[in-house]
Amino acid sequence: QLTEKLQDAENDSMAKIAELEKQLSQARRELEALREQLSPPRPPSPPCPQPQECYRLALERRLAELEEKGLVQILRGPDGDVAIEIVPVVIETPATPVVSGDSTATTPGTAAARGYAPAPAPAPPPPPPPPPPLPGADPSPPP
Structure with missing residues (x-):
């Protein structure tokens, strides 16, 4: 008997939920219709002539x-x-x-x-020449 009452309560709840969902859906449709009626008309943006x-x-x-x-x-x-x-x-x-x-x-x-990438930075200057040989040193390079 308790199980039957729980079943009936569940069925009643499900019926009420279904009814409320229908009402919510209808209210949303009406709201959307009112929004369309009351919103200022938007002129369509003119397409580019040519x-x-x-x-x-x-x-x-x-x-x-x-x-x-x-x-x-x-x-x-x-x-x-x-x-x-x-x-x-x-x-x-x-x-x-x-x-x-x-x-x-x-x-x-x-x-x-013009939209091109900038030119790369100029190359650094070359390194200085080697120092002159010391007096009395052998001018020929080592083998």
């Missing part, structure tokens, strides 16, 4: 970034022509300062501005 236009805009953005960093200078002519000059970069090493003034040559600074 691939060339997207490319031009991306190029202009990248040039503006480089100009802000001081790596290039954009010169605009009165007729609408545009010239891009690479700003000379001064690179100082502990031994001697190196100044690159030729804007057409690919120097480490301009290479970095």
